[in-house]
Amino acid sequence: MPVETLEDKVIIKDSRGSSAEIYFFGATVTSWKYRGKELLFLSKKSLLDGTKGIxxxxxxxxxxxxxAADSSVETAALPQHGLARISKFEWGGVSVDNESEVSVRFGLNDSQVPENLRKVWPKKFKLIYTVTLNDDTLKTNLSVTNEDIAPFDFNVLLHTYYSIPDISKVSVDxxxxxxxxxxxxxxxxxIDNNQSINFTQTTDRIYGNVPTEIIKININDGSNEAFLLRRTNLKDTVVWNPWIDNAKNMSDLGDDEYKQMVCIEPGHVTDYITLKPKESWEGGQTIQYVTLAIGHLS
Ligand code: BG6
Incomplete structure (x- = not known):
């Protein structure tokens, strides 16, 4: 079965042995395996019971x-990173299932958001999140529709945690x-004058209006493996690694786990997108896992 729906998550499988797991909580993709090899980082200390963001x-x-930096914006009273990652999405079913790809959808509207969050951002909206798996490629796409009678402003970001063997070797081009x-x-x-970003300390950067077509995350562990990230309608990119001091202060991250993760997060965060009533916005990312020595993995 290419799609298995469980109580708390959905597991999708590609005919060539790749898979992905998506929790209903936050529609958080928690696992993406290329033919058995895990490509996303998930903290061993992460709660998965819906009491905290994954x-x-x-x-x-x-x-x-x-x-929000500005306390007068409408989203100012929301918790850090908003409400989607701490709301339970509904199952939207399988949208594509063929030889080459499997695609599933999750939905969230304002009535499904916890009451305390709805109170501080009382907007009517609909999110549709689509996750598509195709052998060496994972695609995550979000659409936002304004179902309110007035315009609203929002940021969006796909806070992607890549699993890497050693942060000190990783470079980002x-x-x-x-x-x-x-x-x-x-x-x-x-502005960084180095061709690639390397990680030697806490890194938390917001790159605005990134024109690059492909951001490359090199693993550099001798295997020549890399991730190629393409963005659609997501102009900004956040690069984050908490390093040891911050990791120690995070209850849901092991002290040493910062070595096995790097976050490259495409989004629209340096300003707000304004949506008028009935309008929709759509954006997403496509991540391909490749080995540079022989080009495309096969
Ligand atoms: C990144 C931010 O996107 O997310 C960081 O740039 C933040 O500043 C990180 O620390 C993690 O955030 P949280 O809320 O998941 O701990």
Whole structure:
């Protein structure tokens, strides 16, 4: 069976042995395996019972990225990273199931959001999140529809945790010469003159208006494996690794687990998207797992 629906999650399988798991809670993809090899990081300490956002996989950030800097915006009272990652989505069924790909959908509207969150952001909306698996490629796509009688503003971000063997070896290409806001340095704006990003300390950068077609996350562990990230309608990209000090302060991340993860998060976060009543917005990411030595994995 290519699609298995369980009480708390859905498991999808590709005919060539790749798979993905998606929890209804947050519609969080918690696992993506290429022919058996896990490609997403999920903390061993992550709660999966719906009491806290899942620490790993691909949490969906909506309608607020981080905490709003401006207390006058409508999303200001929402918790960090908004409401989607802590709301239970409904099963939207299988939308594609053929030889080459499996695609499943999850939905969330305002009536399914916990009451305390709905109170602080009382907007009528509908989200449809589509997860598509195709051998070496995972695609996650979000559509947002305004079902209210007035416009609303939102951020969106696909907070993707890649599983990597060693953070000190990882390099990220495609963000050279693009200015970013450095959250570690008091939100100052900077430009990195290095061709690739390497990780030697806490990294928390918001790259705005990234023109790059492909962001490449090189694993550099001798295997020549890499992730190629393509974005649709997501102009910004956040790069995050908490490093040891922050990891120690996080109850749902092991002290050493920062070595096995890197977050490359495509989104629209440096300003808000405004949606008028009945309008929809759509965006997403396509991640391909490749081995550079022989090109496309086969
Ligand atoms: C990143 C932010 O997107 O998410 C970081 O840039 C933040 O500042 C990180 O620490 C994790 O956030 P949370 O709420 O899941 O701990």
């Amino acid at each position: 620490r790993g996989g691909i949490p969906v950030v909506f309608p607020q990225f981080a905490k 495609g963000l050279f010469n693009i200015s970013y806001v450095d959250k570690v340095k008091n939100f100052t704006t900077d």
